[in-house]
Amino acid sequence: MENSATAKLETLKEKEEKIFLQTVKRLLKNKLAVTGLVIIILQVIFAILAPLLVSYSPNQQNLSETNLGIGSSHHFLGTDNYGRDIWTRVVYGARISLIVGLSAVSLGLVGGLILGLLGGYYRRIDGIVMRIVDLLFAFPGILLAMLIIAILGTSLVNVVIAISVWSIPGCARIVRGSVLSIKKQEYIMAMKSLGASDIRILFKHILPNCTAPIIVFATMRMATAILSTSALSFLGLGAQPPTPEWGAMIAAGQDFMWDAPHMAIVPGIAIMLTVFAFNVVGDGLRDALDPNMEMNM
Amino acid sequence: MKNLLEVENLKVNFRTKKERLRAVRGISFSLKKGETLCIVGESGCGKSITSLSIIGLLPSNGEIAEGSIKLDGNELLGKTENELEIMRGNEISMIFQEPMTALNPTFTIGFQLREPLMIHKKMSKKEATKKSIELLEKVGIPNPVEKLRQFPHELSGGMRQRVMIAMALACEPSLLLADEPTTALDVTIQAQILELMDELKRQMGMGVVFVTHDMGVVAEIADRVMVMYAGEVVEIGDVDRIFNHPQHPYTKGLLGAVPNVDDEEHHLNIIPGSMPNLDDEISGCRFHPRCPYAMDICRKKNPTTFQVTSSHQSKCWLQEVTDVDRLHTTS
Known part of the structure; x- marks a missing residue:
C-alpha cells in the first residue's frame, strides 16, 4: 500500500516536470529562439573555458606582429596595433560582457522586485514608489548611466551599478502590474482567510505568479545591459584599456579603421550577435510562457 | 446553550x-x-x-x-x-463562492492544503502532507495522494470546492x-x-x-x-x-x-422595483417603496424589531397591527 502510494507520487512528479518540458518544447519549436540559444550557450562555454581555447594571453603584446589581418597563420582573427591576438581578446571579452550583464540585471531585478512588490501590494506606499520609478524613467537610460558613472568614477563595477539602477524602473513597473492584478484574485483572499500574513502572501503566493514576465524581462534586459556596457566602455566610461572589453576594443580600433578594420569589426560583430541572441531568446520565451500562444501553434 | x-x-x-x-x-x-x-x-x-x-x-x-x-x-x-x-x-474559516478562482492556479493542491497546517499547527512539510491526505479523504475526494500533486485546473468545480472545504476545515x-x-x-x-x-x-x-x-x-x-x-x-x-x-x-x-x-x-x-442604492436615503422603512402593504407609518418611521415568537423576529409595522389585533381578541 505504502509502496504503491510512493510509486504514484513519483509518476506524478514526472507529470509536473512535463509541464516544464512543455515550455521548453514550445521554445525549441521557435527556430530563431533556438539560434539565439545556441549563440548564448556557445558564448557561455567560451567565457568559462576561455584559457583553454586560446594560445595567447589577452594582454600579451607582440610588436613584431601588429595589425595582422584576418586569416593570418597564427592569429586567425588577426592582431591589433600592439600585436595582441584579437580572437583571444574577444573570447575574454565574452567573460566580461556576460559577468557585467548578469550582475547588472540581477541587481536591477532585486531592486525592481522589491519596489514593484511593495508598490503593488501596499497602496499607501505605491504613490511614493511609483514617483521614484517615474523619476528614473524620466532620464534617457544611457544618460542616467553616464550621470551615475560621472558621480562614482569610471570602472566596470560602477558600470554594473549604473546599469542596474537603470534596470530598476522597468522591472518595478512590470512586477507592480502583475501584483496589482494578482492581489485582487479570490485565491489571495482565500489565503488571507486562512490566516496567512502579508509577507507570506507576497513572497509565497504572489511572487511565483509573476515569474513569467520577470524571466522575459531579464532576458531582454541582458541584451540591453551588454550593449550599454560596451557603449559606456566605448565612450571611455567603463572598462579601461587594456581590459579586453568589446566596446573598449572598438574604441581602440576606430583609429585604425583604414589600416586594420577588423580591430573594430570583430568585437562589433561579437556585440551584435550577443544582443541579437538575447533578444530573440527573450521573444521566444515570451511566446513559450504565454499559455494563450498554444492555441495559435 | x-x-x-x-x-x-x-x-x-x-x-x-x-x-x-x-x-x-x-x-x-x-x-x-x-x-x-x-x-x-x-x-x-x-x-x-x-x-x-x-x-x-x-x-x-x-x-x-x-x-x-x-x-x-x-x-x-x-x-x-x-x-x-x-x-x-x-x-474562523471561510469558503468562497468561486471554486474556480479561489485556488491559486500556479500551485498544486497539496501546496495550498499544507498552508493552513504549516501556518497554524507549525507542522513540517511531511506531517502536513500526511494530514492533507486525511483531509482530502474526509471531504470525499478519491485518490487523495494523486490529487495532492495535481493543479487546480485539473480538477472539476465540485472537487475544487471540496478542496476549499478541506483547506478551511484543516485546523478544525x-x-x-x-x-x-x-x-x-x-x-x-x-x-x-x-x-x-x-x-x-x-x-x-x-x-x-x-x-x-x-x-x-x-x-x-x-x-x-x-x-x-x-x-x-x-x-x-x-x-x-x-x-x-x-x-x-x-x-x-x-x-x-x-x-x-x-x-x-x-x-x-x-x-x-429594485433594491435602493447604498446612498439612497429612504424615510421610514427601507422596504416601503416596494412593499404592497405599505402604510402611512411605514413612510415616516423606521420600524423597530418585533418579537413574533421567542425566536422569531420581524422588523415591520404590520407586526404592531397584529399585536394590537391580538390584544383586542384576547381582551
Whole structure:
C-alpha cells in the first residue's frame, strides 16, 4: 500500500516536470529562439573555458606582429596595433560582457522586485514608489548611466551599478502590474482567510505568479545591459584599456579603421550577435510562457 | 446553550471620495454551536459584507463604524492584524463562492492544503502532507495522494470546492463562514457539497454562517434563517417558521419568487422595483417603496424589531397591527 502510494507520487512528479518540458518544447519549436540559444550557450562555454581555447594571453603584446589581418597563420582573427591576438581578446571579452550583464540585471531585478512588490501590494506606499520609478524613467537610460558613472568614477563595477539602477524602473513597473492584478484574485483572499500574513502572501503566493514576465524581462534586459556596457566602455566610461572589453576594443580600433578594420569589426560583430541572441531568446520565451500562444501553434 | 457568535448592532461603512456609504446598518444576531444560520437577501443587501466583517477582511475602504462581534465571548473588533491572523483559518474559516478562482492556479493542491497546517499547527512539510491526505479523504475526494500533486485546473468545480472545504476545515475551526459556496456549481454537485458540509458540521460541532440567495439551499441546510434587505435584518427565525409563517412582506416576496415546477398554474411573483442604492436615503422603512402593504407609518418611521415568537423576529409595522389585533381578541 505504502509502496504503491510512493510509486504514484513519483509518476506524478514526472507529470509536473512535463509541464516544464512543455515550455521548453514550445521554445525549441521557435527556430530563431533556438539560434539565439545556441549563440548564448556557445558564448557561455567560451567565457568559462576561455584559457583553454586560446594560445595567447589577452594582454600579451607582440610588436613584431601588429595589425595582422584576418586569416593570418597564427592569429586567425588577426592582431591589433600592439600585436595582441584579437580572437583571444574577444573570447575574454565574452567573460566580461556576460559577468557585467548578469550582475547588472540581477541587481536591477532585486531592486525592481522589491519596489514593484511593495508598490503593488501596499497602496499607501505605491504613490511614493511609483514617483521614484517615474523619476528614473524620466532620464534617457544611457544618460542616467553616464550621470551615475560621472558621480562614482569610471570602472566596470560602477558600470554594473549604473546599469542596474537603470534596470530598476522597468522591472518595478512590470512586477507592480502583475501584483496589482494578482492581489485582487479570490485565491489571495482565500489565503488571507486562512490566516496567512502579508509577507507570506507576497513572497509565497504572489511572487511565483509573476515569474513569467520577470524571466522575459531579464532576458531582454541582458541584451540591453551588454550593449550599454560596451557603449559606456566605448565612450571611455567603463572598462579601461587594456581590459579586453568589446566596446573598449572598438574604441581602440576606430583609429585604425583604414589600416586594420577588423580591430573594430570583430568585437562589433561579437556585440551584435550577443544582443541579437538575447533578444530573440527573450521573444521566444515570451511566446513559450504565454499559455494563450498554444492555441495559435 | 452558550452562543458561539454574537453580533450586536454591527454597522459597516464604505468610504468613497464623496461620502460615507452605509452598507450594513446596525444588525444583531447570534449563532449557537452546531447551528447553521443562513443569511438570505438580494445582491448588495450586505450579506457578504457581514461575513467579511466577522473574519476581518473587509475591503480596504470598508470600516466597521460601530457594534460588537464576539466569538466565544471574545471581542473580535479592535483586535490587531496579528491577532486576527492567528484566528483566521484556526478558529474562523471561510469558503468562497468561486471554486474556480479561489485556488491559486500556479500551485498544486497539496501546496495550498499544507498552508493552513504549516501556518497554524507549525507542522513540517511531511506531517502536513500526511494530514492533507486525511483531509482530502474526509471531504470525499478519491485518490487523495494523486490529487495532492495535481493543479487546480485539473480538477472539476465540485472537487475544487471540496478542496476549499478541506483547506478551511484543516485546523478544525469553531466557526465556518460560507459565502455562496454552491452558487457556481451545478445542481447535483450542489446537493453533494451541501450534504458534505452538513455532515462535517455535525462531526466537528461547528457553527456555520451560510450566505446565499437560493431559497432551495436554505431549505436544505439552515437551522435558522436571517433575511437581510438594504443593510438591515428584516426577519430572523427558525427555518420552518420562516418558510411556513413568514411575517415580513419582503420574506413573503422572496418565497413567492421561488419557482415551483410541480404546480403548473404557479407563476412567479416578483417583487416590483429594485433594491435602493447604498446612498439612497429612504424615510421610514427601507422596504416601503416596494412593499404592497405599505402604510402611512411605514413612510415616516423606521420600524423597530418585533418579537413574533421567542425566536422569531420581524422588523415591520404590520407586526404592531397584529399585536394590537391580538390584544383586542384576547381582551
